[in-house]
Amino acid sequence: MKNLQNNASGFLSSLPKNIFSGFVVSLIALPLGLGLALASEAPPISGIIAAIVGGIIVSVFGGSNVTIAGPGNGLVVVLLGAITTLADGDLFQGYLFTLAAIICSGVLMILIGLLRLGILGDFFPSSAIQGMLAAIGISIFAKQFHVMLANTGAKGDTISLLLDIPNSIISLFSPEYYHLVIAAVVGIISLLIMIFYGKIRNKYLQLVPAPMWIVLLVIGLSYYYEFFSSETYPINDSLLVQIPNKVFSSFPSPDFSSILELKFIGVVIAITLISSIESLLSIKAVDKLDPEKRRSNTNKDLTALGIASIVSGFLGGLNVVTVIARSSVNVNNGGSNRSANFFHSVFLILFVVLFQDQLSRIPLTALAAILVFTGYKLAAPRNLRDAAKIGKEQFIIFSATIIGTITTNLISGIFIGILTTLIIHFILNKSIMLFARNLFKPNVLMFKEEVNGTYFVSVKNFSSFLNYYKLKRNLDSIPEDGDVVVDFSHCDFVDYTVQENLIGYQGTFLRKGGSFEITGLDKHGTASEHPLAVRSLVSISRKFKIGANLTKRQEDLQKIAHDFSWNYNPKKQENISSLNNFLFFKIKKVKYIYNSIFNENSSFEISDVEFSEGEFIARKNIRTTFLTIHLKKEIPVFTLDREGFIEFVYKIAGFKDILIENHPDFSKRFYLLGEDIEQIKLFFTDELVLFFESNSYYHIESNGRTLLLMRKERVASVKEIKALLDYGIRLEKIISQINSDEILLKSLQIKS
Structure with missing residues (x-):
């Protein structure tokens, strides 16, 4: 009950921030929703419907905390292809078929969520996904660049649209296109605002996002011509957003008559695949931004997105996905729970109901400029450079996915990326059988x-x-x-x-x-x-x-050495004769040590070591981390370890555990082995015993002049190395205070 009250109190206290964040997100969602719908050849209001429905339903039934739902960039290419091809060029009928496909896709997403198949998002190689996103960006850029220049009639595939960009630019200088110049100038200025907005450091201007500034400016331009200029508005009605007079009075009816056709099924699969991938990637990315670092329930979110897509499709809206850009804005403006997603929908409803006239004054060229900038960011040349820096094989995967997507379709493109990745992995390992043998094995312990x-x-x-x-x-x-x-x-x-x-x-x-x-x-x-x-x-x-x-671990080891003003050597060293003097390595074959951290006189050295046990079939290679401390005086030869099964076997085999008088707890917890029992007993002073009792367990050996310390037969983490180094330094300090000569003298007296 108390937790419930705390949650309710926390929700109410964070409500003002979430309302504000929802308002800011709605300022971006409004122009983007209109633009994404137009880019898909769908009615502009369909993008807003998707954002409204997505925000309400996902905020109620979703499993994420700070994500925003609405129409996504990734679906533009699929929806555009569906609307223009499902009815053989009849855009309105194609739109009705596409609404049916969106509803069917929503049903599949619900099934994916209920069957807990959100894990499918982990089966896509990163470079292939990045290549797919870049291909989507190129396609958006290719189509919307023409619209930005007031050429709404440009048709064709992505490659032909890219090649036709110079013609759209040249056509603006032809006399018959002069009436389009103002609309094109509005588009170009809008693009410049998107590009340079981030460089403005005025905190008041930054309160309004760049897309909303574009909307306010172009609407203001319309009112200027209406009230302050004697000239007519120079942008034709065909280049303005078309908003129905009564948005919520009538909704289009999805057409399911083609549901069994192969082409329709292909569209449903494409929408489902891209929706799932885009949503899963966005959820994963936004979870990293969440200040409270909560983990989203991806299966629950996919189910909610499926429900939202079904409702949106019946209302004439686009499909609903989780969108990273608007989610990032939500986090940056203080959004802390799902209510921000809900309020972003509420503000969109208010905008549509109260400002229909203003929305219909927005030029398509301005919205296209927003999408051109979005497409460029997805396909920026630096993404290609980043892939090449990771490795040539990632560059090949990235490029193959882009080419495959642009020349075929999104589904084929992502599978081309996966196939390319597999082939490269086979080549790099020179073995297909390596993958075939281990693919379904439990290779994680x-x-x-x-x-x-x-x-x-x-x-x-x-x-x-x-x-x-x-x-x-x-x-x-x-x-x-x-x-x-x-x-x-x-x-x-x-x-x-x-x-x-x-x-x-x-x-x-x-x-x-x-x-x-x-x-x-x-x-x-x-x-x-x-x-x-x-x-x-x-x-x-x-x-x-x-x-x-260097790996991240090696870089951390290098930093540890630097902090101590010690040296670090990551290279393999095969001169390991000193280790053979220790009992632990007596029957083990040491191959080499590496990743060594050591001080100037090499009295302390932490290293990773690789050694093998057994021979032939029983042979096993092991890597571990150990610390050696070279002492300035002679001490007894001994082995100290935690009491356990191996030590129990030692006792059965006849090795005697040395008991330290007046320290029964120490003798119970530790197994102490050595030949000179009396000398060892004298060496283990009260202070040394107390040190071992009050610190972590380590396997410790002395060969008379050097101590060897280790914990596990595995490579230690950076945190464990720091602990081992601290332990060793403190241990050496205590041992240095023990009078070895006095111990030797007492030992001789006892023997005599």
């Missing part, structure tokens, strides 16, 4: 370590977009304030999509007070210097170099 409660996740064989859902399922079950170590030591191949998703987890855990460490990638080969480049243990080519770039 997770357990919670007893000592410190760290969740350890080991990924084996290969990790790509195809089986990422297995890793994600485990990670989603971990509390975000916990400590996680994801280890790829036994993973032959890790692709870009997996690494990009894990970066998102790192940020979320950090903000929630937890830690999220990625280990085991230090010895993988990479083809570029990008931190998220594809990594492989397989010998791919001469261009793939071990250590070509």
Whole structure:
């Protein structure tokens, strides 16, 4: 009851901010809704209907917190194709068929949500998705650039529209097109406002978003000609937004007569696929922006979006998706719960009811300019450069998806991207069987370590977009304030999509007070210097170099060394003879050490080590992290470890646990082994015993002049390395205060 009262109190206290945020979002949603509908060859009001219905229904039934629902950029190409082709060029009849397709798509989205298939969004490679978004941007740009220049008659596919842009520019200088020049100038000025608005630093101007400034200015221009100029308004009615006189009095009836036709089914699948992908990507991105870092229920959101699309389709509106741009604006203006989505719809209703005349004064060229800018941002050249920086293979995937989408359609384009990714993965690993053998195996092992409660996740064989859902399922079950170590030591191949998703987890855990460490990638080969480049243990080519770039963990280790004014060496070192003097490595074959942090005189050194146990079939390669401390004096030879099953076996085998007098708790919790029992007993002073009892457990060995410390037979996280280093420094300080000569003398007296 108390929690309910707190939630209600919190909701009411945040209501003013959410109302304000909803108002700001509506200022953007209004022109974008009109523009996206026009770009789809649908009635302008259909975009506003989608935003209104989406905001109300998703705010009530959705599973996200700060997202905004409405018509999306990604569907423009699909809806445009559907409206222009389903009725063989009859745009109104095509619009009615498309409404039916939107309703059917809504039903499929409800099924996707109810069957908990939101996980399907994880089966798309990142570069292919980015390529698809870029292709959508190019298509929007190609069509709307002509409309921005008042050429509403430009037709054809994306490539022909791009090639025809110079003709639209030249035509403005022809005498027969002079009546269109003012409309084109309005479009060009609107585009300039979109481009340069972000560079204005006036806080008052920034209160109104750029799209709304364009709407206010073009409406103001219309009133200027009506009341203050003797000349007639120079923009023809055909280039103005057409709003029905009675918006909510009559709605078009969707036509389901083509429901069994292959062409109609293809449109339904395309709308469903793109709606789901765009929504899932947007939800994932907006969750990262949420100040409270809440996780959305994607399946519940997909169900709500499906319901909203059905209602919108019956009312004559476009389909409803989650939109990232408007959601970002919502977060930036203080939106904290779903009520902001609801209020954005309320303000849109008020705009349509109270300002119908003003909306009908907006030139299509101004709305097209907003879309031209939107399309350019989706397909900006820097996106291509960014893909190339990650690796040539990502550039190929990105480019193949763009070309495939532009030359065919969105569904074919995204599947071309997936197929290209698979082929590249096969080539890089020189093995199709590697994927075939491991695709359906449980290649993720997770357990919670007893000592410190760290969740350890080991990924084996290969990790790509195809089986990422297995890793994600485990990670989603971990509390975000916990400590996680994801280890790829036994993973032959890790692709870009997996690494990009894990970066998102790192940020979320950090903000929630937890830690999220990625280990085991230090010895993988990479083809570029990008931190998220594809990594492989397989010998791919001469261009793939071990250590070509530092991983995030290596960069953190470098920073630790810098903070201590120590040295860091990430390279492999095979001179490891000193380790053979320790009991732990006596029957193990040490291959090399790497990632070494050490001080100037090398008295302290933390390193990762790779060694093997057993031979032939039983042989197993293991990587771990250890600390060695070179002491300035002689101390007894001993091994100290936590009491456990192995120590129990030691006792059965005849090894005697050394008990320290007056410290029964220590003797119960620790297993102490050594030959010179009396000398060891004298060495373990009260202060040293208290240190071990009051700190974390470590496996500790002394060979007389050097201590070796380690915790687990796995590579340590950065957080664990810091703890190990702190532990070692404090331990060395205590040992340095023990009088070894006195201990030796007492030991000799006892023996004599």
